[in-house]
Amino acid sequence: MAAQGVGNEDRAIARRGIMLVVSSPSGAGKTTLTRNLIETEEHITLSVSVTTRVRRPSEIDGVHYHFISKRQFEIMRSSDQLLEWAEVHGNCYGTPREPVERALAAGRDVLFDIDWQGALQLYERMRADVVSVFVLPPSAAELKARLERRAEDSEEIIASRLKNAAEEIAHWPEYDYVLVNRDLDKSFTRLRSILTTERLKRVNRADLEGFVGTLLDGLKAITV
């Protein structure tokens, strides 16, 4: 089964999937980077959170979020079905455990677009599976300019995003990798490289041992 291998050509050598966590302040380019990664890379899927907040007209249930009731959320939380969760402005958000466990065991990677608090909770539960990347803007002025260029938010919201940015950025030392996103193409190449390289590390060494055993037997047979 191709999904279990490092790639199509390494079918025989299984690996466990990676939990790739990407965090950044709003406007640093995280969403573009992660969307490009999902579109370009095979064997990686975006983790879809559950939320108790009301669905916006532009959102699709099961794609942007799984929209659930407060009661359903409480059941999931209390029965340890959430890998991480948070309450923001009275709404609850969380990452369901089961699809993540299933993907990792099948050698598929899971991408998490979450903040430092979510990352911390994933560390606490599954540190060995997590590879974390923090995306920094090149400068404060550039971050502000990007938020203004998006033309999505009012001046007030932009000011609050910039304040939140400082809080989020303070957590960069907790991440495995830091990308300074000056150039989107270069940052994307680096993000892909991290994924490719970490996949090589997660190759099952026992499987590789079997592979090399067969290789050495083969050499013995043809050099006798």
Next chain:
Amino acid sequence: MAAQGVGNEDRAIARRGIMLVVSSPSGAGKTTLTRNLIETEEHITLSVSVTTRVRRPSEIDGVHYHFISKRQFEIMRSSDQLLEWAEVHGNCYGTPREPVERALAAGRDVLFDIDWQGALQLYERMRADVVSVFVLPPSAAELKARLERRAEDSEEIIASRLKNAAEEIAHWPEYDYVLVNRDLDKSFTRLRSILTTERLKRVNRADLEGFVGTLLDGLKAITV
């Protein structure tokens, strides 16, 4: 100075260079992979060994080897100017220390095309700087076919290369990364990814701290 940065766009954040060691049995594709890497990547140079053997007509002094006398070699070896050395069929080979130290300090990477014995000596002296990659052929039959396709060697030499291959391959567990070279393009992408990712790790955290400090000061100034 661009050579000190992670790339042109990260000039402010210095890093120490990497010693990228690539080993494999003859015919596994190592030479093609390392040559492509030198041609494609900036800020990496191939380590040129010294040798006491006679220069072949096709070889250029200073490019393929530095050709030196036995006496010169002995002086280098005894005064600790060699990072690793070996004697093969009565000829001495070694890696001069000085150009490597100079490159690493300037943030340039150095590529080593050496066998497991050389890799082991580099580990002993500079483990923290070394990233090592072992390239495996996909099968014994394919290795033999590749050696025959090269049409460089007699049947006898091919047989001896295959015997040496088994000895070299037995050392794969000592390497940081293992590439099964089924497809040259894919293996090359992986080798580049290892270099890119390890470069991100070697970024000077103190420099990054300074960068984030400036970023946070900037945010403070525009959100007051």
